[in-house]
Amino acid sequence: MSEPLVFTKARTGSSVIRRAPLLAVSPARRQALAMTLAGLGLAGPAIVFLLGLFLLPAVAVIFVALTDWQFGAVSFSFVGLDNYRELFADATFRVSLVNTAVYVLIVVPGTTLTGLAIALLIESGNSCRSFYRAIHFLPFMATITTMAIVWEALLHPTMGLVNQLFAAAGLPTANWLRNENTVLPVLGLIGIWQNLGYAMVLFLAGLKRIPQDLYDAADVDGADLWIDRLRTITLPLLGPVSVFVVIVVSLKALESFDAVKVLTQGGPGHASEVLLYTLYRESFEYLRAGYGAAIAVVLLGLVVSLTLINTLIMDRKVHYQ
Amino acid sequence: MSATTSGSMSTLAGIFRHAVLLLTGALLLFPFLWMVSLSLKAPGEIFHTSFFWPAQFYGIENYGKALTEAPLLRYLFNGFVVCALILALQVVLCAPCAYALAKLRFLGRDLIFAVVLAGLIMPHQVLSLPLFIIGYKFDILNTYTALILPYAVSPFGIFLFRQFFKTIPDDVVHAARLDGLSELAIVWKVMMPMSLPAIIAFSIFSVVGHWNDLFWPLIAVRDQSLMPPPLGILAFKNEEAGSDYGPLMAASTLVMLPLIIAFLVGQRWFVEGLIQGAVKQ
Amino acid sequence: MASVSIQCISKDYGQTPVLRSVSLSIADGEFLTLLGPSGCGKSTLLRILAGLEVQDVGSISIGGRVVDGVRPKRRDIAMVFQSYALYPHMSVAANMALPLRMYRLSAFQRLPFLGRLLRGAAQITADIDMEVSRTANSLGIGHLLSRKPGQLSGGQRQRVAVGRAMVRHPAVFLLDEPLSNLDAKLRVQMRAEIKELHRRLGGTFVYVTHDQAEAMTLSDRVAVMLDGELLQVAPPQGIYSDPANRRVAEFIGSPKINMIDVVVRERGLIDVAGATLAIDSDIPTGTPLSLGIRPEALCLADHPGQGILTGSVRMVEHMGSDLFVHLDLAGADQPLIARLLAERASRIAPGQRLHLGVRADRVLLFTRDGQRLRREADLVCRCVTPLREVAG
Known part of the structure; x- marks a missing residue:
């Protein structure tokens, strides 16, 4: 038992001797080596997880999308771009793509404009700022799953508060979530309700960054009515923030899933089928891994291009800061 | 406001501001109030009156039912465990990496940062399919591990900490090295205590996100005893299969309560955290 | 307009x-x-x-x-x-x-x-x-x-x-x-x-x-x-x-004006750090005053005498054309700062004893609560003649 131990010690000793030539290397090189070891040592664990949990899965998705693999199947074969061909020939997927676009087009302008208006209103006075900020922000951090159930109760066709109020006011009522024409706008409204506070907070941060000096200069220069101040200073200087808000809210809208899952399951028909829900159903309900992966790749492409657009615009607007 | 705006004009503008903000605020808060209101109403009353205040206080029955008919406490417990472990793992893994990226110059640093940025723009749902396969291969589906592991590292956390560490002067690091601290000790004993705002902001970002997440738990666990709150609520709703909204709303209120309390206590941090979170690029 | x-x-x-x-x-x-x-x-x-x-x-x-x-x-x-x-x-x-x-x-x-x-x-x-x-x-x-x-x-x-x-x-x-x-x-x-x-x-x-x-x-x-x-x-x-x-006197001017608290010894004479200065006789004996002397209102003197302040040099700041000499006076807590032409004072070193004459027309008198006492020709400069030429 003791002999191997001695052997190990001897090896350790020899390795120390072998390290001696390193001392001959210039001190700068040695320090650089030590830095690299420290850096890799500190970043290593995170990088391993990043590669394993983000990059490899991303590569895997792209790979799986080229196969006809199904969950549980023992074998699979490469089918090239067949999944994509099938995808874009599939009426359901096309509907899902269009629905997602419509949903984004409802949520993004609605969220951005109301968020901006509320941020401007809050910032236009000094009283109760944090109170208003808090109440408008609350929906954004709410659990959508539970809030969707509340919305379901509110929108209940016969007994929901919305229809009761509409009926009392003499307005047309509807089975909001079971009607092909209303379901997407209603989901869009819920999306606006949810994300408005987020846009507002971002705009508030943007407004804070506008120097008071500029408003003073505008006062002296004669742009002292609120509409002139808005036009000459506030809106132009919020430009970069607005681009950012639009992109971030678009990403949020692209990735919306919970409300659809809880409220409509993509129905009625496929009227509220959105990309992420289609992805979920194809992959995990129908277990068509290859097909689902192709949808994931499409979604990934959309998200990455939006982010790149954002980065490009932000780079161009640097001189604003 | 311009100081020279006449008094009556600014009073009028002030009234308008409060009126509009109170109205929009009320509209936004209405679903929350409605949720609490329904959780206190008897089954027969729920849809027959549009008033907030229950005619007959039915809260005890509803909340009792929510707590007994569904393992609601179990869901909440799962939520706490999962969120806490995710956050702990994320901080432990992200902080040293962020420090290396912010303060050390070494071969491959730019490549590592590129990997972080790539992870940052990746929507997690897109990766669910391979993650599911990994979970299946390692036979960890339907365990806490399946809920926690995919989020063990947060590219956003690395990014945020790196940004914050960069604002700490290099001299602090040099001084710590002269005092004999190892690089890892510098991370935990020097950088982290100085980065409390970033840590709090990130914690909020992380906990809110994972407490509310439905997509991944839906895929990763089947067992009721492992479900986090949103998935549990969904299961409860499907079981009830009707419109017995009282207990459902009671359960929803209980699920939302921790977040709302945390929000009201640390409102400033929430908003700061979200702004930090927004400044991804 | x-x-x-x-x-x-x-x-x-x-x-x-x-x-x-x-x-x-x-x-x-x-x-x-x-x-x-x-x-x-x-x-x-x-x-x-x-x-x-x-x-x-x-x-x-x-x-x-x-x-x-x-x-x-x-x-x-x-x-x-x-x-x-x-x-x-x-x-x-x-x-x-x-x-x-x-x-x-x-x-x-x-x-x-x-x-x-x-x-x-x-x-x-x-x-x-x-x-x-x-x-x-x-x-x-x-x-x-x-x-x-x-x-x-x-x-x-x-x-x-x-x-x-x-x-x-x-x-x-x-x-x-x-x-x-x-x-x-x-x-x-x-x-x-x-x-x-x-x-x-x-x-x-x-x-x-x-x-x-x-x-x-x-x-x-x-x-x-x-x-x-x-x-x-x-x-x-x-x-x-x-x-x-x-x-105002203290705010304007760099280095700051020297302020020395003094008391009128007898009509027309005040004691400053062991030296005596002659002032206008109007101010009654025993009146506490503050004496304001701008750094450039001091000039080098050869030896002690009436109106000549004497102290040891604490430090010398070279400013190019000028130099600032910080002088510790007996009984004063603040050093006196003098602005001297560099070419005339190149050999001054810390620790050295130095005599400085006060230019009478440049001295400002204040009451202890900071009011200015305006009198022309209050003080008579006792600068030694050759040095006065230097200062001029």
Whole structure:
């Protein structure tokens, strides 16, 4: 038992001797080596997880999308771009793509404009700022799953508060979530309700960054009515923030899933089928891994291009800061 | 406001501001109030009156039912465990990496940062399919591990900490090295205590996100005893299969309560955290 | 062109008073500087003049017209801000044109695209463009008109800010520390340009600064402010050599004026650190006084004697042409600082004993509560004759 131990010690000793030539290397090189070891040592664990949990899965998705693999199947074969061909020939997927676009087009302008208006209103006075900020922000951090159930109760066709109020006011009522024409706008409204506070907070941060000096200069220069101040200073200087808000809210809208899952399951028909829900159903309900992966790749492409657009615009607007 | 705006004009503008903000605020808060209101109403009353205040206080029955008919406490417990472990793992893994990226110059640093940025723009749902396969291969589906592991590292956390560490002067690091601290000790004993705002902001970002997440738990666990709150609520709703909204709303209120309390206590941090979170690029 | 009258202006921020009953008249075409350390209320006073803030008490007139409650744009003023406050999203031309557009075009004519079609708008816009380019050329920034402020250097931005103020031909120019964001070399150059600009335009300039050199070189008169109070208004030389009280004397001048607490020994004589100085006999025996001696009012002496201060050198600061000698006097807690010509005093070293004569005509007397005692020829200098020639 003791002999191997001695052997190990001897090896350790020899390795120390072998390290001696390193001392001959210039001190700068040695320090650089030590830095690299420290850096890799500190970043290593995170990088391993990043590669394993983000990059490899991303590569895997792209790979799986080229196969006809199904969950549980023992074998699979490469089918090239067949999944994509099938995808874009599939009426359901096309509907899902269009629905997602419509949903984004409802949520993004609605969220951005109301968020901006509320941020401007809050910032236009000094009283109760944090109170208003808090109440408008609350929906954004709410659990959508539970809030969707509340919305379901509110929108209940016969007994929901919305229809009761509409009926009392003499307005047309509807089975909001079971009607092909209303379901997407209603989901869009819920999306606006949810994300408005987020846009507002971002705009508030943007407004804070506008120097008071500029408003003073505008006062002296004669742009002292609120509409002139808005036009000459506030809106132009919020430009970069607005681009950012639009992109971030678009990403949020692209990735919306919970409300659809809880409220409509993509129905009625496929009227509220959105990309992420289609992805979920194809992959995990129908277990068509290859097909689902192709949808994931499409979604990934959309998200990455939006982010790149954002980065490009932000780079161009640097001189604003 | 311009100081020279006449008094009556600014009073009028002030009234308008409060009126509009109170109205929009009320509209936004209405679903929350409605949720609490329904959780206190008897089954027969729920849809027959549009008033907030229950005619007959039915809260005890509803909340009792929510707590007994569904393992609601179990869901909440799962939520706490999962969120806490995710956050702990994320901080432990992200902080040293962020420090290396912010303060050390070494071969491959730019490549590592590129990997972080790539992870940052990746929507997690897109990766669910391979993650599911990994979970299946390692036979960890339907365990806490399946809920926690995919989020063990947060590219956003690395990014945020790196940004914050960069604002700490290099001299602090040099001084710590002269005092004999190892690089890892510098991370935990020097950088982290100085980065409390970033840590709090990130914690909020992380906990809110994972407490509310439905997509991944839906895929990763089947067992009721492992479900986090949103998935549990969904299961409860499907079981009830009707419109017995009282207990459902009671359960929803209980699920939302921790977040709302945390929000009201640390409102400033929430908003700061979200702004930090927004400044991804 | 207009005179400015400030009457009894007071302002508080909550419990903190920032301005305490400030009154000041500025003549038409005058260059007046508000000088004081940061937080003294000078910027607040300027902002009240501009109409950006409202005074609690008091009244402002510009050109004989009371402007209290009048919006900034109707006060016939223009302002140059410390940060320049250029609109970062507009070109230099648009920045300079903005005030003219706001004054000359109606709200409808200012509408994007549509406004251009309205009657008269095109002509007015063309006029504005012409005036802008004329003003820009006169400031040497004509070639920068299409740039954005972010693409300009500090000095260029400063010129654009001045140009934006000039283009309207206001009666009064308000300048809030306009040079403080420039580097030292550029600051001296822009200082000269502002002086030249004032000469050329002939308008009334109110200039806020904490920099004594700027105040001294630019102004017709300087108004010294401390802690929200106006302490003295006088031409630059008067502020320096004839301060109204101890606070002004101590604020103006670098290095700071030497202040020595003394007591009148007997009529006409006071003791200073073991030496005796002769003063005016009016002040009764036993009166406590403060003696203010500017560093350059001291001159080298060969040996001790009446009116000669003696001490040991604590340190010597070489400033090139001059040097500052810090001298420890017996019984004084502060060292005395003397400004001596370097060529006459090159061999002074720390630890050495040194004799310094006091130039009588430059000594200032204050009561212990800081009031100035104004008497000419109070003191008789006892400088040894050859050294007096040196000092002269």
